[in-house]
Amino acid sequence: xxxxxxxxxxxxxxxxxxxxxxxxxxxxxxxxxxxxxxxxxxxxxxxxxxxxxxxxxxxxxxxxxxxxxxxxxxxxxxxxxxxxxxxxxxxxxxxxxxxxxxxxxxxxxxxxxxxxxxxxxxxxxxxxxxxxxxxxxxxxxxxxxxxxxxxxxxxxxxxxxxxxxxxxxxxxxxxxxxxxxxxxxxxxxxxxxxxxxxxxxxxxxxxxxxxxxxxxxxxxxxxxxxxxxxxxxxxxxxxxxxxxxxxxxxxxxxxxxxxxxxxxxxxxxxxxxxxxxxxxxxxxxxxxxxxxxxxxxxxxxxxxxxxxxxxxxxxxxxxxxxxxxxxxxxxxxxxxxxxxxxxxxxxx
Amino acid sequence: xxxxxxxxxxxxxxxxxxxxxxxxxxxxxxxxxxxxxxxxxxxxxxxxxxxxxxxxxxxxxxxxxxxxxxxxxxxxxxxxxxxxxxxxxxxxxxxxxxxxxxxxxxxxxxxxxxxxxxxxxxxxxxxxxxxxxxxxxxxxxxxxxxxxxxxxxxxxxxxxxxxxxxxxxxxxxxxxxxxxxxxxxxxxxxxxxxxxxxxxxxxxxxxxxxxxxxxxxxxxxxxxxxxxxxxxxxxxxxxxxxxxxxxxxxxxxxxxxxxxxxxxxxxxxxxxxxxxxxxxxxxxxxxxxxxxxxxxxxxxxxxxxxxxxxxxxxxxxxxxxxxxxxxxxxxxxxxxxxxxxxxxxxxx
DNA sequence: CTGAAAGCGCTAACAT
DNA sequence: ATGTTAGCGCTTTCAG
Numbered sequence: 001x002x003x004x005x006x007x008x009x010x011x012x013x014x015x016x017x018x019x020x021x022x023x024x025x026x027x028x029x030x031x032x033x034x035x036x037x038x039x040x041x042x043x044x045x046x047x048x049x050x051x052x053x054x055x056x057x058x059x060x061x062x063x064x065x066x067x068x069x070x071x072x073x074x075x076x077x078x079x080x081x082x083x084x085x086x087x088x089x090x091x092x093x094x095x096x097x098x099x100x101x102x103x104x105x106x107x108x109x110x111x112x113x114x115x116x117x118x119x120x121x122x123x124x125x126x127x128x129x130x131x132x133x134x135x136x137x138x139x140x141x142x143x144x145x146x147x148x149x150x151x152x153x154x155x156x157x158x159x160x161x162x163x164x165x166x167x168x169x170x171x172x173x174x175x176x177x178x179x180x181x182x183x184x185x186x187x188x189x190x191x192x193x194x195x196x197x198x199x200x201x202x203x204x205x206x207x208x209x210x211x212x213x214x215x216x217x218x219x220x221x222x223x224x225x226x227x228x229x230x231x232x233x234x235x236x237x238x239x240x241x242x243x244x245x246x247x248x249x250x251x252x253x254x255x256x257x258x259x260x261x262x263x264x265x266x267x268x269x270x271x272x273x274x275x276x277x278x279x280x281x282x283x284x285x286x287x288x289x290x291x292x293x294x295x296x297x298x299x300x301x302x303x304x305x306x307x308x309x310x311x312x313x314x315x316x317x318x319x320x321x322x323x324x325x326x327x328x329x330x331x332x333x334x335x336x337x338x339x340x341x342x343x344x345x346x347x348x
Numbered sequence: 349x350x351x352x353x354x355x356x357x358x359x360x361x362x363x364x365x366x367x368x369x370x371x372x373x374x375x376x377x378x379x380x381x382x383x384x385x386x387x388x389x390x391x392x393x394x395x396x397x398x399x400x401x402x403x404x405x406x407x408x409x410x411x412x413x414x415x416x417x418x419x420x421x422x423x424x425x426x427x428x429x430x431x432x433x434x435x436x437x438x439x440x441x442x443x444x445x446x447x448x449x450x451x452x453x454x455x456x457x458x459x460x461x462x463x464x465x466x467x468x469x470x471x472x473x474x475x476x477x478x479x480x481x482x483x484x485x486x487x488x489x490x491x492x493x494x495x496x497x498x499x500x501x502x503x504x505x506x507x508x509x510x511x512x513x514x515x516x517x518x519x520x521x522x523x524x525x526x527x528x529x530x531x532x533x534x535x536x537x538x539x540x541x542x543x544x545x546x547x548x549x550x551x552x553x554x555x556x557x558x559x560x561x562x563x564x565x566x567x568x569x570x571x572x573x574x575x576x577x578x579x580x581x582x583x584x585x586x587x588x589x590x591x592x593x594x595x596x597x598x599x600x601x602x603x604x605x606x607x608x609x610x611x612x613x614x615x616x617x618x619x620x621x622x623x624x625x626x627x628x629x630x631x632x633x634x635x636x637x638x639x640x641x642x643x644x645x646x647x648x649x650x651x652x653x654x655x656x657x658x659x660x661x662x663x664x665x666x667x668x669x670x671x672x673x674x675x676x677x678x679x680x681x682x683x684x685x686x687x688x689x690x691x692x693x694x695x696x
Numbered sequence: 697c698t699g700a701a702a703g704c705g706c707t708a709a710c711a712t
Numbered sequence: 713a714t715g716t717t718a719g720c721g722c723t724t725t726c727a728g
Contacts, residue, residue: 004722005721005722015700016723017700017724018699020722028697030698033698049721051399051408051465053723054399054704054722055397055403055704055720056723069428070424070443071421071425071635076418080418094444095418095442095445096441097428117402117465235639264641265638265639265641292639292641293642294641354705363715364706364716366715376714396706397704402706403721404705404707404708404720405706700728704723706720707719707720708717709718710717711714711716711717712713
């Protein structure tokens with residue numbers, strides 16, 4: 001068995017309480033005694049049992065970031081950002097994958113840990129409803145990433161969906177694209193999209209705006225739907241469209257960079273030149289975009305800021321000792337930058 | 349405050365112990381009563397306090413995988429594998445990043461969580477010494493990934509460094525490369541390399557073997573050193589060599605796929621054709637390799653198997669109630685496959 | 697300035 | 713078949 005505080009107390013000839021105080025630098029213990037206690041503790045290789053500590057104090061000092069897939073670049077980079085932000089605040093962050101590939105497992109996997117051994121959760125909620133989130137979060141603060149019920153009851157951080165998408169499509173028009181295709185969103189009319197708050201739909205709204213401003217109408221024919229937002233899925237979907245001869249586009253806005261990588265490959269395999277035949281722009285700004293061939297133009301969202309904001313808000317709520325949904329939920333949207341690289345670099 | 353077991357017991361008119369048993373399906377409780385208790389618990393939205401449970405039982409049901417960077421594809425994919433493997437065994441896995449970009453923080457960050465709120469750790473140890481690992485792991489089982497003290501005192505899983513590297517270089521020779529360069533390893537003579545067990549050195553050993561078998565001698569001039577194994581670093585290093593006119597290679601074996609992506613970009617930007625001028629092969633088999641342009645040949649290691657083995661061994665040790673280094677450490681090396689894609693696809 | 701003691705919520709002997 | 717009870721290791725009043 002590991003060495004406990006009692007052991008240290010005994011060895012140092014003091015009470016467990018004094019050890020506790022000494023170890024955390026409480027001024028109630030005389031400098032000298034504290035020094036001695038710390039010494040003994042070190043010699044004995046003591047370290048506190050975080051489990052016991054948490055049971056008593058109600059805090060673990062750990063926050064968790066839960067996302068669908070650890071191995072998607074955007075999430076991976078976000079998680080790295082969360083880790084760093086947490087580290088800077090002196091707390092621990094761990095990441096958890098909530099999808100197992102099999103559907104319907106999100107809840108079961110979340111249920112077990114998310115709200116128990118950590119003080120709060122940053123959650124990329126995907127398909128969960130408000131009610132489910134409330135139930136899952138049972139009393140612990142939650143910050144959502146791109147919450148589907150925009151301006152809903154939870155604290156959330158958002159990617160700049162509407163504006164970013166608008167900027168992306170505008171960019172394509174500005175470099176001379178006549179026929180812009182959208183990869184990764186289900187078509188719906190602007191007014192209907194405005195009522196949804198799913199990420200894809202919000203990006204679609206931005207596209208609608210850009211189309212309008214350039215006096216065009218966005219129709220279903222301008223979109224390529226995807227099942228999930230994986231690179232494979234995008235590759236297959238774009239390939240299929242090309243092969244079916246249903247690919248009239250000279251510009252492509254992909255809802256994520258991961259999608260764009262799949263599209264790029266499909267284009268390349270079918271001998272379609274990028275950016276000359278088709279200009280491509282993605283969304284996210286993952287690092288991989290500067291290593292693709294051609295390098296990927298993108299709406300680079302400030303992933304680090306996104307992470308920092310999420311951690312900041314979460315820590316604030318934890319301090320407050322929040323339970324349940326906050327009275328005044330915060331909603332933060334981070335900035336973006338139109339990063340023009342090779343995939344859309346063409347002189348008009 | 350959250351609802352406790354006591355509350356449920358009171359509401360159900362039984363004792364806390366019965367609730368505990370009922371909830372975990374212990375046969376000691378009559379079917380009917382158990383049913384009722386579970387019902388009440390659900391209605392009250394009860395869920396066990398994992399902290400208290402762990403304090404009592406000494407187990408948390410959580411394992412942790414700690415790696416340097418969450419946002420490197422190889423690690424990301426490994427972590428996803430660990431999550432899935434853990435899920436299949438009914439336990440939780442969380443991932444932790446142990447590097448913050450700043451050096452020397454690995455230990456401090458590990459110290460705080462790794463061995464406390466989880467039952468065991470899968471650790472990509474990097475620069476930690478045996479002694480440090482022992483100290484950090486204080487009593488909890490650890491499984492190392494590519495342990496630097498090969499065949500050392502810890503359970504470990506290994507990537508097939510020597511054989512994989514040998515296969516990679518052999519492949520390059522077989523497609524007709526005359527001058528094979530190695531990116532990402534510090535040169536040392538074969539005998540010296542054999543004494544080191546760092547990943548880079550072990551892969552170098554494989555290279556030595558391949559060179560020998562093809563009656564060539566591997567020298568320092570055949571290697572391109574890197575600071576870390578990042579894509580950026582590789583990009584810069586390869587670019588520099590090309591610009592300095594010190595690039596006589598017609599084949600490149602990159603120690604990781606991430607390195608290869610950087611090399612590919614450097615080559616491309618300098619107008620060097622792949623695979624015709626220079627054939628390139630990486631190591632790892634990350635998914636991104638099938639989306640690069642050209643697609644990346646690689647030594648595809650069985651990442652999923654790696655993850656599963658690590659989880660299996662760890663869980664076994666946890667079952668055993670292991671403390672400290674195991675008496676008979678297990679060392680598992682997973683298989684690989686030479687995946688020939690465009691970057692080395694040339695007809696002799 | 698330090699020690700004694702009461703729990704945090706749960707589990708598992710031991711009693712009933 | 714169920715209830716009682718004694719802790720797990722720590723923090724934190726409250727006494728001394």
